Amino acid sequence: MRTHAQHELTKNQALVYGSLSDAGGPLTAYAILDLLRENGFRAPLQVYRALDKLVEFGMVHRLESLNAFVACSHKGCAGHGSAAFAICEKCGDVREFTPDDVVRLLKDWTESQGFALARTTIELRGTCKSCVASG
Amino acid sequence: MRTHAQHELTKNQALVYGSLSDAGGPLTAYAILDLLRENGFRAPLQVYRALDKLVEFGMVHRLESLNAFVACSHKGCAGHGSAAFAICEKCGDVREFTPDDVVRLLKDWTESQGFALARTTIELRGTCKSCVASG
DNA sequence: GCATCTATGTTATGTTGTAACACACATAGC
DNA sequence: GCTATGTGTGTTACAACATAACATAGATGC
Ligand SMILES: [Zn+2]
Ligand SMILES: [Zn+2]
Ligand SMILES: [Zn+2]
Ligand SMILES: [Zn+2]
Numbered sequence: 001m002r003t004h005a006q007h008e009l010t011k012n013q014a015l016v017y018g019s020l021s022d023a024g025g026p027l028t029a030y031a032i033l034d035l036l037r038e039n040g041f042r043a044p045l046q047v048y049r050a051l052d053k054l055v056e057f058g059m060v061h062r063l064e065s066l067n068a069f070v071a072c073s074h075k076g077c078a079g080h081g082s083a084a085f086a087i088c089e090k091c092g093d094v095r096e097f098t099p100d101d102v103v104r105l106l107k108d109w110t111e112s113q114g115f116a117l118a119r120t121t122i123e124l125r126g127t128c129k130s131c132v133a134s135g
Numbered sequence: 136m137r138t139h140a141q142h143e144l145t146k147n148q149a150l151v152y153g154s155l156s157d158a159g160g161p162l163t164a165y166a167i168l169d170l171l172r173e174n175g176f177r178a179p180l181q182v183y184r185a186l187d188k189l190v191e192f193g194m195v196h197r198l199e200s201l202n203a204f205v206a207c208s209h210k211g212c213a214g215h216g217s218a219a220f221a222i223c224e225k226c227g228d229v230r231e232f233t234p235d236d237v238v239r240l241l242k243d244w245t246e247s248q249g250f251a252l253a254r255t256t257i258e259l260r261g262t263c264k265s266c267v268a269s270g
Numbered sequence: 271g272c273a274t275c276t277a278t279g280t281t282a283t284g285t286t287g288t289a290a291c292a293c294a295c296a297t298a299g300c
Numbered sequence: 301g302c303t304a305t306g307t308g309t310g311t312t313a314c315a316a317c318a319t320a321a322c323a324t325a326g327a328t329g330c
Contacts, residue, residue: 011277030317040279042280044317044319045279064258086250095248105240113230114267115230116261118224120260121200121260128249129250132250164286165286177311181310184309202287274328274329277327278326281321282319285319286315288315292309294309296306296307299303300303
C-alpha cells in the first residue's frame with residue numbers, strides 16, 4: 001500500500017505533478033509544457049488535461065490571479081478545506097494556508113442568501129515578510 | 136459640483152464605464168470592445184487602458200476567475216473596502232458584497248505573518264438563490 | 271469479438287493581454 | 301511665442317493563456 005498516493009496518477013499526470021512539486025512554487029501551463037518537452041510533451045492540451053485531473057484530485061491548486069498552478073503544500077494531500085494564498089509581488093513566493101474561520105464566515109453569508117456555495121477563491125497580494133525586511 | 140463623479144472621466148473611460156454600467160453584470164474586455172466599435176473603438180488597448188484607470192479609481196472591479204470586469208455595485212462609488220463576489224455558474228449573475236469581518240480576519244493573519252497586504256481577491260462560485268429554486 | 275471508457279497525440283483555432291511607436295492636447299516655465 | 305512635460309489616444313504587431321475537433325491506443329467487461 002502506498003502512503004503518498006491517494007490517486008494512482010497516469011504518466012502525464014505524474015510528470016506534471018512532478019514539475020510543480022519540484023518547482024516549489026507556481027508555474028503556468030506553458031512553463032510546465034516547456035519543462036516537459038524533453039519528456040515528449042508537444043502540446044498545451046497534454047498539460048491542461050493533466051492539470052484538470054490534478055486539480056480535481058485536490059493535489060494542485062489553480063491561482064486565478066496569476067493564471068498559474070501550484071502543488072498543494074500538504075504533501076500527499078488528497079484534498080482539504082478551502083485554501084487561501086498569500087502571493088508576494090516582489091519575489092513571487094506563494095504561501096498556502098487554510099483559513100477555516102474565514103471560510104466559515106463566507107459560508108454563513110452564502111447560506112443567509114440562499115447561495116449554494118461550490119468553491120471559494122481567496123488570493124492575497126502584497127509583500128512577504130522577507131521582502132519587506134530587505135527593502 | 137457633481138454628485139456622481141468623484142473622478143472626471145475621459146471619453147474612453149466614460150464609454151467603457153457606461154458599457155459596464157448598462158450591462159448590469161460582468162463583461163470581458165473584448166465584449167466591451169465589440170460594444171464600443173460603433174463608438175470608434177478599434178483595438179483592445181483602448182479598452183484595457185480605460186479599465187486600468189477605472190479599476191484604479193475603484194469604479195470597476197476585476198473578476199479574476201472570469202477574466203472579466205464589472206461596475207462597482209455602489210453607484211457613484213469612489214472606492215470602498217475590499218469587495219467579494221458571489222458568482223452564479225448557472226445564470227452568470229454576480230453579487231458584490233463587502234465582508235468586513237472576513238477581511239479583518241485575513242488582515243489579522245497577514246499581520247501575524249509579517250505579510251504586507253496590498254489587496255484581496257475573494258470570489259465565490261456556486262448557484263444563486265433563484266437558480267437553486269428553479270432547478 | 272465487441273462495446274465502452276479513459277488516456278493520449280496532433281493540428282488548428284479561439285480568447286485574453288501587452289509591447290512599441292506615433293500623435294494630439296493641455297499645462298507650466300521661460 | 302516656444303519648448304518641456306505629462307497624459308490620453310490610435311494603430312500594428314505580437315505574446316500568453318486556453319480549448320475544439322478529430323484520431324489513436326490500451327484496458328475492462330460482457
Ligand atoms: Zn492545498
Ligand atoms: Zn517576497
Ligand atoms: Zn465595489
Ligand atoms: Zn443564478
